Amino acid sequence: MTSASTVAPSVASAGLNCAVPHTAHDRVVLGHGSGGKLSAQLFRERFLPHFDNPVLRQQGDAAVLTVGNSRLAMSTDTFVVQPLEFPGGNIGMLAVHGTVNDIAMMGAKPLYLTTGFVIEEGLSMDVLDRVIASMAAAAREQGVTIVAGDTKVVERGKGDGLFINTAGIGLLDADFAPSADQAQPDDVILLSGPIGRHGMAIMSAREAIGFDTTITSDTAALWPLVDALRRATDGHVHVLRDPTRGGVASALNEIAAASNTGMMLDEASIPVPHDVLAACEMLGLDPMYVANEGVLVAMVPPEYADAALAALRAHPVGAAAVRIGRVVAQHPRMVVMRTHVGGTRIVDMLPGDQLPRIC
């Protein structure tokens, strides 16, 4: 079992702008999978040198490909979340949303998914049934078809109930190509809903922690919001990103680095549900670093901001959308926040581990 106490100390340092020395490992550690700096190091030092190619080097949410006469977005994600079922969803629903959202963030309409199951011997058929039913419903709701699959079973003690991989493709529109390197000074930063729900729902569902309220995951498909944004702005969306592992803070830092711009946020504008805030305070976590699975960040030129915000709010998943700040030319590659008390603080990348196995 993963207990919160084993991760809280390192996560509690979130927000400190401490320099982290390069760490050489001769074995893989949990932090290599948590989506933070160690994950980036593993990718850069172990995968990229061998797999290096122009598509992979883009490091977008999904790859952009030309096949025949079509331009496609293609992405994959493996889900190892524990517990398999949690308030607001389960691993199957998450596996659909995760990959269709990565495709949607490229501005592509998700069309087809494949899925690979690794089941630990002894998994209850009832759990499996519920997971599969959720996947099917989540795909159907988006008009996405699951076209191929594969199932492997490993012995007891060689897995952890169920891992699910999904891979997907979507069709790109020639006139619509939001990208992390397209942020421009004066762009308005929009956030489609309250943050921190998915990560804290998972934490609260783990045995050791007893919260008073049940926090439900925000897991949701984001293509409808993307499509609405595209229409409302006539395609003038510079950046789209779903802040999953690493939360809003990590996503904004990645965009600032890719576009060589700065981000100036207004803390008071960022919606954090009361129960998420209370749970974060109890565990020493900063909600800016907690994973979301049904929220997007969009950066749009100021003249399109009102229309974009209205389009987001017109959809149930984006009903609580807000402006949270501006892209600035000052302090490039740095995310800065005006705090509740009137000061400013730097919102850095997480130096170490984030919550493990939340997706």
Added chain:
Amino acid sequence: MTSASTVAPSVASAGLNCAVPHTAHDRVVLGHGSGGKLSAQLFRERFLPHFDNPVLRQQGDAAVLTVGNSRLAMSTDTFVVQPLEFPGGNIGMLAVHGTVNDIAMMGAKPLYLTTGFVIEEGLSMDVLDRVIASMAAAAREQGVTIVAGDTKVVERGKGDGLFINTAGIGLLDADFAPSADQAQPDDVILLSGPIGRHGMAIMSAREAIGFDTTITSDTAALWPLVDALRRATDGHVHVLRDPTRGGVASALNEIAAASNTGMMLDEASIPVPHDVLAACEMLGLDPMYVANEGVLVAMVPPEYADAALAALRAHPVGAAAVRIGRVVAQHPRMVVMRTHVGGTRIVDMLPGDQLPRIC
């Protein structure tokens, strides 16, 4: 650890045409992942009712899709092989070959792959490096690009070193669509090389078994053979299949069922390496049911058989290609073999477990 002795008893019954009663399980068992009848039952009863759609119902090696103006083949496979490194290959090489071969069997040229890694905490970086290097080399050799990836890490004891998912897409040719339901009486059945090497290489690499010789896996990419067959026959290839889990026997049974034809094989013509045969006899296995990862079965009209065979033999991977039998109108949905001793025997689907975790 998986020992051979736990699977040999049920596998040893391979070839017996025994009726197997429907088995209801309330938990997943190892056999659900082994590619035999239980796997088919799991797919039919648990996945298909929820995911049902015309593409999935085809149950080809890969899905056939139309995206924009292009026709694509898309497939996925997850690899849980143990040990991770074995004579002739490793899990990374296998993960590339497995998925590109599924795409190639549809007659499509494999183009792009995604990959998802689930790493158990503590995996040696040296092993990871070798696996990644092999994947990259296998992809490069085929002109396939790995365009997206994802890495998750699970705690010690929650995984088994490394699981790798690959998903891929390939471009279909409008004039070339081999399919399991296209087998026709009088078609010649070709086999591109000796059988049983992959499965027995894995078995021999597991600790408990000491063979005198080292059997090497046949893992290889098959698109070059498919492309050669297409050219040599002007596209007149009715069926292509790579007999992986379940071996040649299972692949032929599936084709017989899909095309409502019978298969008549000549046992003397089927190449089984001496060391594979010896190892199979020692373990009570039938090489016809042992997995291959670099062999294909092709069914072609008799007038194209010579050209097809010559095309296979012209490539190193198909140098030992042979004719192994004919498609017949008699005994539809049944695979029959003329044995070495002059009799005939029915080559049935495996009733139960096959070798676990060989891919």
